[in-house]
Amino acid sequence: MKRRPPRYSAARLVSLGARKRAWPRAWREVPLQDSYDVVVIGGGVHGLATAYYLAANHGMTNVAVLEKSYLGSGGSGRNTAILRSNYLTPEGVVFYDRSLELYRTLAVDLNMNVMFSRRGHITLAHSDASLRTMHWRAEVNKLQGVDSSVIGPAEIKKLAPALDTSSHPRYPILGALYHPPGGIIRHDAVVWGYARGADALGVEMHQKTEVLDIMVTGGDGPGGKGPGGRVTGVRTSRGDISAPVVVNCTAGWATLISDMAGVGLPISTRPLQAAVTEPVKVFLPVVVVSGTLHVYVSQTARGELVFGASVDPYNTYDIRGSLDFAEGTAGHLLELMPGISRMRLLRQWAGLCDMTPDYSPVMGFTPVEGFLCDVGWGTYGFKAGPVSGEQMAEAIATQRTPELIAPFSLSRFERDALVGEKGAAAVGH
Amino acid sequence: MTRLPPQPGEVIDRSRPVDFTWNGRAMSGFAGDTIASALTAGGVRVVSRSMKYRRPRGYMSNDYWDPNGLVQVGDDPNVRSAHRLIEPDMAVEAQNVWPSLEHDLRAVTGLASRFLTAGFYYKTFMRPMWLWPTYEKVLSTFSPGGRIDLDTPHRYHDKRYTHPDVVVAGGGPAGMAAALAAAEAGAMVLLVEHGHRLGGHLLWGDDHDRTLAAELAAAVEAAGVEVLVDSTVTGRYEDNWTAIVQRNHPVAVERLIKARAKILVAAPGLIERPYVFDGNDKPGVMLSGAVRRFVNMHAVRPGSNAVVFTANSDGDAAAADLKRAGAKVTVVDARRGEGIVRALGGSKSVRAVELADGRRLDCDLLVTAAGWTAPTSLLNMACDRPVYDEATARFFPSVPIGNVLATGGLAGDGSPDELIDHARATGRLAAARARAVSHRLQAATARARPVDGEAPGWPPDIRPALPRVPHPALFRSTTHGVVDFSEDVSSKDMVGAATEGYDSVELLKRYTTATMGPSQGKLETVNTVAVLAEARGQTIAEVGTTVWRPPYAPVTMGALGGRLFEPQRVSSIHPWHQANGATFMLAGQWIRPDHYGDPAGEVRNTRQNVGIMDVTPLGKLDLRGPDVPKLLSHLYTNKWMKLAVGSVRYGIMCAEDGVILDDGVTGRLGDQHYMMTTTSSGAATVWEWAENWLQTEHPDWRVHVTPVTSGYTSINVAGPESRTLMRRLAGDVDLDPEAFRYMQVRTATVAGIRDCFMWRIGFTGELSFELHVPAGHGLAVWEALLEAGEDLGVRPFGVEAQRIMRLEKGHFIVGQDTDGLTKAPAVGLRHLIKLDKHDFAGKPELAWALEDPSAPVLVAIQPTHHGRVVPDEAAQIVRPGTNEIIGRITSSRMSPSLHRPVCLGQVLPEVSDPGTELTVVMLDGRRITARVMEHHAHFDPDGVRVRG
Amino acid sequence: MLTSTRTECGSVAELPAFESPVSRSFVSDAGASMEPRRPGAALTLHDVSVTTKIIVRAGPETVAGHQMDTPFGASRTEDGALVVGQRPDEWIILGPAAASRALIDGLDRSGHVSVIDHTHSRALFRLTGDEAASVLEKLCSLDWNDHMTPDGAAVSASVAKVTCDIVRNDLDGTRSYLISCDRSYGQYLFDAILDARHEFGVGAPADAAG
Amino acid sequence: MLIVPCPNCGPRNAADLRYVGESRPRPDPNSASAKEWRAYLYERANPAGLLRETWYCRSGCRRYFTLERDTVTNEFTNPPTPVAKLGKRP
């Protein structure tokens, strides 16, 4: 069943172009089967990466990714595509750093240019307290071997001349956490690259296929669902599928899927908004983040500023953007970079985020046998796509929780063993 | 020169010539000219180059949406040159060209266009990996926009809220008629027109059209409608929160108006759609509307030998306009089955057109009138999904949304009378519905005037539908051409992308970037969908469209940001601090003196003599009522039922997860009167926390909580001489150590000011009095203290000195020495957690935490033999010889009192015993050893001074 | 040696005088209340922080609650004092300067009633003029039209991002608003209102960078 | 911006309020098991549909109240009658 992926290269671009021939399909459109070894729900970067690594690392190819809309229609197609590993807790740092390592070679591994621009990432500190947190993060990072340090206003000005580093602003820039390996990526290309790679190894992608229910037997809850039960398959908008393993990779919709299996989650769904300006000539060579002002911004190679803020103030599954976001974020960006006041906002949008109490994911096995979760990605999960896929695939294939994701198990909430990324949030602002 | 003699509808003022420059070259036009009309009148044809292939481009739609007309004006990038009016000395430049418009060296990519199919960059530049950053830099030189000047200031912008009954988006005949009818029905109406004047498409019509426009505009004005021109409704958000950008404000550069419209009427008209064929982006290929605006509004003839490809009356009218303007015109009529196949010519201009019947006509202007796109976006922002109508070959709004109504071209076609009737009916319906909304709002609002009568019902929509005039479905000819002009995406690219599997409209959009440029699909969406439908063998309805999102037209960051409202708080003493050399720090919204030049000196003076500090930001809550002790017992972890009048107690508050939320002291001022202090940053949180318990879990408790933080100016008077000083000013209180003891509170008259209170507590570890003075007299008391204590050596001290002294004393700061996971037992105050109380916030977690052997604990730390090396705050503590983190320094300072560094830190319990040696990794990588101390207090551990 | 920086406001019988939270104005150094520059643009902003402000919190079952006789959202004048129904079961009495004792003594405090002198806790400004609502429209998202906020209406809302208590209290038929905020924000709010007022022909705009 | 129907003030912009979150009953702190207590702390129903939630009218009446909202459409069901409207007007 193994196919070879159509090779992408400049040479082939020329040869196909010269012969006016079309490129082959990036992934197939195949009929939906009635049984798979693994069903992955959610065609975002997490679902697709999980499927890809199941096939690539463990030879499990009888796998289907079910996506209710189009591939990348969730957070994976809506995020500001910032990658970094300068987290606060050691367990966070090593985890995200593994992801960055996978991202570094992803273009070559998937034979698709995902345009990872390792341009450097700075997190600004506007108060003593946030400067202290930056130092804290830098120190933890260094001890895990991650390139991260605190720099002063002069160095910041050199990296990003657009920033107002004078002492005049309401939020003076006192320093920043500088993380050279951080950067941005073409988020859609990552999604398509994994889909294409997985397809080439035999995995099936089914778009416009919505999971409506999960079949579970033997559980404590109503209908045999819930703890103690065992998954037997899923019901979809295109028919029933039997499968011993079902993986929830649905981010903002995670609760709805877990409810189908009778598993409770510590998740609230909040929209996160982002926006893009019209392009101008490139002037901002690094990613800039300000926790105090709740903004992050980068300029794409096309010249647009892409920026975002923090999640909306109330739970909702609605993703219309708000004017408050556009106003507030523009105001804060102008506070940092008064020079962009003539740039124009082109489009704003939102995506759903699966927020957890400790700003860390929920990964691995659940009290329902055969039902796994890779959720709780909140506002930061794109960067974790590769490592999550790799580790979830390992968990499925080996039936054991890999060490790297052990701190993120669902049971930590019952044990009150939260991950300290919340600590950073509490101290940061 | 292509300027025509005066035209009946021209909007230019020939008596006012205006000089400006184009790429440094002198040009001139007249007041009322857009940059586009002035350039075209001056013979300029090529105004930009395309994004990817650098093909020369000229005006195509000659309106705000023209994808080829973006220019740089001074420091303003991406200016819509067919919208922006010329001004004297305006410096206009082509953007996206290198080195010049005429000779763009990157145009070579055009030759390679066959290879550079959509998404080519995903397929190349992968190897060698180390070369990618270089490729990246090269790619970024292709970024299409203008440039910004980093020194551009954020100019004076402005915002306004408004609550009209009806907002009408669009000032064409439909919008004007709707606004008029709504105003006549008694509604307060705001009419917003994107263009520079009311009239919509009538402005470039015939005499009859213009008369109609003028009459409607006059009636609108007379009816008291508020009219905004050169303003755009840029978005419709939840509950009809409507964003309007006003660009012609007399004072502000731009103003963002936020209107809570009771009803929004969308009357944006229609947008003319380009036709896809080979060569359709050559300069000289134009839409019929573009030609009509040039000729009729600006008296400019865009060509002399025209071929007009028309499928509708607008194309016919354009042909007539051109004839009248003296051009040679050949009509190719789509309604008779005629068609065009490709535009021929050099890169800088069209020279001929090849027709479907094989003929080839020479021309310098090729006009197309192939149909319309309905800009349904404002309705889509209200969750409406447009539906495709085959007969008219355009999308229509589907489900009517109660508080958003559509009229005009968006809703259908018809004679001017039919349209105006529909618009008037829409205006009346809008007014009636607005009345219903208004009544509900007023009835539900406490402060509002009482409503008259019954709530009006929801008026049903009984407007007769507008007719729909059939239109041929013309999207693409037999050749391939450009679909998205700003993104340089051709129909061929799209077919290729669909074959590769990017065959839903959303994937196609993202893969090719079609509809993602500055016009956001206004020109190209329907053609994109049509090409995809053709490639997939589906109908347009089956393919559907991408989602329209705000803003309707791009908005400057300046307008969105507006004036920044960033509240700042200062104490009554602030002017004194300013006048006396304080260096300030920001603490949340508070501006506080960090120090007055020498923090260590301030510490020494306070420890030796007496210091005073402005601690006004300290949160203060006035608590009254018989059940205050119950509330206190619930909020704090320790006991409060038996606090005596005149006494003060310290407490820690935890959230329900046991994590420390805040700490502070509360004193009992009277029988049922208490005063609580909180940390400066915790004041608002604690107040809402207290209210939450009172209002939700214990509504039976009789307690009034009132925040009085800035009602009192708070001054800490600390140091061995503080009692002497206080004696001089607070003569009515017995300050003897026995009479007014540590942890007690007294009300007092200080320096003649009544109603002060003070308590004997000391964060600094010194004998100290914390004075709270009614704020209107705070400065007077501060100055009185300085005057009265001059001989005692009284000096002010700031936050930094206080931080040093509290650290010498080992007092922790919530949020600095604790973090988002620190539970109360970790800070060494286990005795303050009283599990024998019936209930308090976080009780179960604290019970479990008291038993938890693994949580980090807070300890005092001092470096061992590195006398003057001050460990850095945030330095990590590791297991010796490894990188395994087992703690961290949370606070650290050089102690001026002890002449050695003192720290607090969190460490794992296994290394928390006094005397344990710790390895601290300094920020520069050095590892030093430090020792866990016996007491949190490095200085005066027995508290002799503070009790003195 | 030490510079005195007091900016006394109002003449109160007590000594020393009550210091206003507003100590400077970017329009002029002359003082905190500005008259319009443009003739006819009758739009004045006065710092009246010295006004006595008493909070009364009392349930409906108390005598004081009845004494107030003003529902939430409304206000009324009694003996030269303004009684404002600022929040459910909470009133603010605004009276002449230095009258707090007298006002407090006149209240029945039996039952669970709290009476707090809030004079020092709040800055208070009066904005008067036909265009006063237009000024507020630039700072506050509430509907200031007559039917939603008639004369006498009381409301709390965010003004220039500071939570304020606002009472519409027209003067001889001219629109007028009493706006109060936490004292520490007084200077900021005063400046923000002055700035918003500028387009109506008075004052100069604040520094664009705000 | 969403309009939230405050039972006291009337309809107010969401920015005038603070969202407290899903309303969850508090278990008896003296008898709750760790599992129950932590479910109270962390677990959320997070439905796509009707949600009972608490808001705090921060800039207005300063009251906490509970409303029911559809998290898909953001519509509030049965907006409460304002308590204060029942009071008399001068």
Ligand SMILES: Cc1cc2nc3c(=O)[nH]c(=O)nc-3n(C[C@H](O)[C@H](O)[C@H](O)COP(=O)(O)OP(=O)(O)OC[C@H]3O[C@@H](n4cnc5c(N)ncnc54)[C@H](O)[C@@H]3O)c2cc1C
């Ligand atoms: C605006 C924004 C900015 C962000 N910025 C960043 C950033 O800079 N860096 C970063 O690392 N992260 C960022 N994130 C977070 C990141 O986007 C997400 O965490 C990540 O994309 C989650 O990926 P996923 O594959 O788990 O979920 P998604 O990409 O959301 O995929 C879930 C998929 O499940 C599908 N689905 C749901 N229910 C069903 C069903 N019943 N049946 C079938 N399919 C279903 C959905 O359609 C969806 O496609 C941002 C998020 C947003 C919204």
Ligand SMILES: NC(=O)c1ccc[n+]([C@@H]2O[C@H](COP(=O)([O-])OP(=O)(O)OC[C@H]3O[C@@H](n4cnc5c(N)ncnc54)[C@H](O)[C@@H]3O)[C@@H](O)[C@H]2O)c1
């Ligand atoms: N637009 C044309 O060129 C044209 C041509 C032929 C026929 N018609 C017919 O005329 C009738 C249309 O009359 P109409 O009044 O509906 O349209 P119109 O085009 O005459 O007027 C619409 C106006 O709305 C403005 N506008 C659009 N969106 C806006 C926004 N978001 N904010 C502010 N202003 C906005 C536009 O600038 C335009 O002036 C229809 O029957 C149509 O078929 C129009």
Ligand SMILES: Cc1cc2nc3c(=O)[nH]c(=O)nc-3n(C[C@H](O)[C@H](O)[C@H](O)COP(=O)(O)O)c2cc1C
């Ligand atoms: C990193 C990034 C960059 C984007 N750049 C653009 C852009 O240049 N132009 C554009 O129209 N949309 C851009 N978008 C937004 C998309 O058009 C779209 O709004 C987003 O993917 C959400 O999808 P939806 O609007 O269809 O719901 C960008 C999105 C992301 C995540």
Ligand SMILES: [Zn+2]
């Ligand atoms: Zn309220």
